[in-house]
Amino acid sequence: MNNTPDQSPLGKSSAYRTQYAPELLFPIARQQKRDELAITGTLPFFGLDIWNAYELSWLNMRGKPQVAIATISAPADSPNIVESKSFKLYLNSFNQTRVAGIDALQSLLREDLSHAFGAPVHVTIVEPEHFGKLTMGELEGLSLDRMDIEVDDYSPAPHLLTARFNEAPVEETLVSNLLKSNCLVTGQPDWGSVQIAYVGPQIEQEGLLRYLIGFREHNEFHEQCVERIFMDILRQCKPTKLAVYARYTRRGGLDINPWRANFSTGRPPNLRGARQ
Structure with a gap:
């Protein structure tokens, strides 16, 4: 993995593709920055990067737009992070893409993002009928x-x-x-x-x-x-x-x-x- 941040879509004019395009995801190796912190060998921590995607939309098989909120959890020991603008461009590539239901969408997201992060990620999707169950809260301490x-x-x-x-x-x-x-x-x-x-x-x-x-x-x-x-x-x-x-x-x-x-x-x- 030789991608560097300056090669990413950040700070550059980008065409917003509205058809499914997993190649838009831009991984960056975590170790590049961990070397600066003298983190080598066994990691001194475990953890997650929890992403919440609030603007997820696609078309059902009849062409009707659908919306949902997705949560993607990537393990800290995955080899890569995914640059955030490329993540956004990837999600937007579903905007005019017909998908055969939530299960199919979840499977695509899991497969593409696991490939980009270099390790299995966990994906959950909340549909509009369950938005009211989502709660807010502040960090305790x-x-x-x-x-x-x-x-x-x-x-x-x-x-x-x-x-x-x-x-x-x-x-x-x-x-x-x-x-x-x-x-x-x-x-x-x-x-x-x-x-x-x-x-x-x-x-x-x-x-x-x-x-x-x-x-x-x-x-x-x-x-x-x-x-x-x-x-x-x-x-x-x-x-x-x-x-x-x-x-x-x-x-x-x-x-x-x-x-x-x-x-x-x-x-x-x-x-x-x-x-x-």
């Missing part, structure tokens, strides 16, 4: 944003992460709505919320909030930002258990929600936040 701090550095600074190594370990969950990073290719802003659950020496909260705000001018894809946060906290604060979960706002009808953990917490809830 103690808000870091309550603190009135002064900030003058807007690039990730791992040295800001400190912990109370001489005190008894704690178990706590911290959240912030102030996560912002920028697209690796276009520089466009990506807005998100992040939840950090851990067991270990108590993390100094002001430093953690400053660290998270430090992503504000940082250019990286969502999945890469979450892995950077995970690795920096793991190395600097040395928790015995750690989970990092980010919920990013949607772009082009897609939101991406990466989750990384090194202990069994169960799959995180896929609850759409107010900003999503």
Whole structure:
């Protein structure tokens, strides 16, 4: 897999094809960025990238338009991510494509996306009659944003992460709505919320909030930002258990929600936040 972000459809004029075109999907190897984080060999985490597609539409066999919401979960140990604009273009290629029902659509999505990610993905489709059952919710935990701090550095600074190594370990969950990073290719802003659950020496909260705000001018894809946060906290604060979960706002009808953990917490809830 030799695809690089600058070769992707991002930042380029694209023709929106409305007939099924799986070749539009643009995989990028995860290891390229993991090398920067010195992640080699066995991964120090497991997890998922949870994608929600709110603008899924196709034609039934009589030509009548159909709509649904799809959730696609790709494992963190898959070899590739899929560049988000190519994902959007791929989904739009169904707009004028006749598909013989939900099962056939789900099968196509699963096959194409598993091929692109390089590992089996899980696909669920919610039809309109079940939209009313979908619920919203915010990330749970103690808000870091309550603190009135002064900030003058807007690039990730791992040295800001400190912990109370001489005190008894704690178990706590911290959240912030102030996560912002920028697209690796276009520089466009990506807005998100992040939840950090851990067991270990108590993390100094002001430093953690400053660290998270430090992503504000940082250019990286969502999945890469979450892995950077995970690795920096793991190395600097040395928790015995750690989970990092980010919920990013949607772009082009897609939101991406990466989750990384090194202990069994169960799959995180896929609850759409107010900003999503």
